Amino acid sequence: MQMTKYTNGRRGLAPISDLFDEAFFDPFGFFGSRLMTRVPAMNIAETTDDLTVSVNIPGFESKDVSVDVHNNVLTISGKAQEESEEKDRQWVCRECSYGEFQRQVRLPDYVDGAKAVCKVRNGVLTISIPKKEEAAKKSLKVEGE
Numbered sequence: 001m002q003m004t005k006y007t008n009g010r011r012g013l014a015p016i017s018d019l020f021d022e023a024f025f026d027p028f029g030f031f032g033s034r035l036m037t038r039v040p041a042m043n044i045a046e047t048t049d050d051l052t053v054s055v056n057i058p059g060f061e062s063k064d065v066s067v068d069v070h071n072n073v074l075t076i077s078g079k080a081q082e083e084s085e086e087k088d089r090q091w092v093c094r095e096c097s098y099g100e101f102q103r104q105v106r107l108p109d110y111v112d113g114a115k116a117v118c119k120v121r122n123g124v125l126t127i128s129i130p131k132k133e134e135a136a137k138k139s140l141k142v143e144g145e
Contacts (some may be wrong), residue, residue, distance in 0.1 A: 039101050040078075051129045055103065058123035059096075060130050065125060069113030076125065077102040110134075 027093060043054045055076055065078040082098040107113055107129065116129040 009119060030054040038101055050131055053127040056123065057125050062120045067118050067127060069116060072107045072113060074105045074107050
């Protein structure tokens, strides 16, 4: 059986630029599948009441992830453990990354990081950070002369 790499919607060989990048930046394979080389994707949305940060962390459980807020900097970090190797197993394809990641985001002054709420569901970490009361939108009455 022959395995064919699937790249960007095309089967077969990777484009020459991809081959150059892999050879140039990692000629000896030091950064192989054992290290987490990707940071999780993050979305940040704002409503009138809060700021919501969503981070894709498939395969992580709540015990594997930590979230800290210090000096208005949100720090999200996690650690994925490599599954134990079996001596009679030979890998045909191994693309899953293991290791640690960390993302940091500076929060705006108008949110209250101490009141943040975190949940993990279906591989997505959602952090809701409420806005401070003084940051609420207020309508002012304009008076004439």
